[in-house]
Amino acid sequence: MIFLRTLLANFMVMGLPLLLIFVGILLALKSHKAGKAARAKFYTGILLLSLPLGVIAYIGAGMFAAILHGGGHFYSVPFGGYSASNDAALAVRP
Numbered sequence: 057m058i059f060l061r062t063l064l065a066n067f068m069v070m071g072l073p074l075l076l077i078f079v080g081i082l083l084a085l086k087s088h089k090a091g092k093a094a095r096a097k098f099y100t101g102i103l104l105l106s107l108p109l110g111v112i113a114y115i116g117a118g119m120f121a122a123i124l125h126g127g128g129h130f131y132s133v134p135f136g137g138y139s140a141s142n143d144a145a146l147a148v149r150p
Contacts, residue, residue: 083100
C-alpha cells in the first residue's frame with residue numbers, strides 16, 4: 057500500500073503537470089479550425105497549460121524574492137511570508 061501511495065504521489069508531483077502541459081499544447085495546436093468546437097479545444101488547452109505553469113511561475117517568483125531578500129525559504133514569500141510573525145498565531149483565541 058505504501059508503494060502505491062508513493063507512486064501516486066510521484067505521479068501527482070511530476071507526471072500530472074507534464075501531462076497537463078503536453079495535452080494543453082496539443083489541444084491548443086490542434087484547434088486551428090474555425091468553429092465552436094475548435095474554440096473550446098483551444099481554451100481548454102490554455103486552461104490545462106495555465107494550471108501547472110502558474111504553479112511553476114509562483115515557485116519561481118518566490119525563489120527570486122527569497123534571493124533578493126536573502127532568505128532561505130521561498131514558498132511563502134509571494135503571499136507576504138516575510139511580514140508574518142509567529143505572534144499572530146498566539147493572538148487568535150479559540
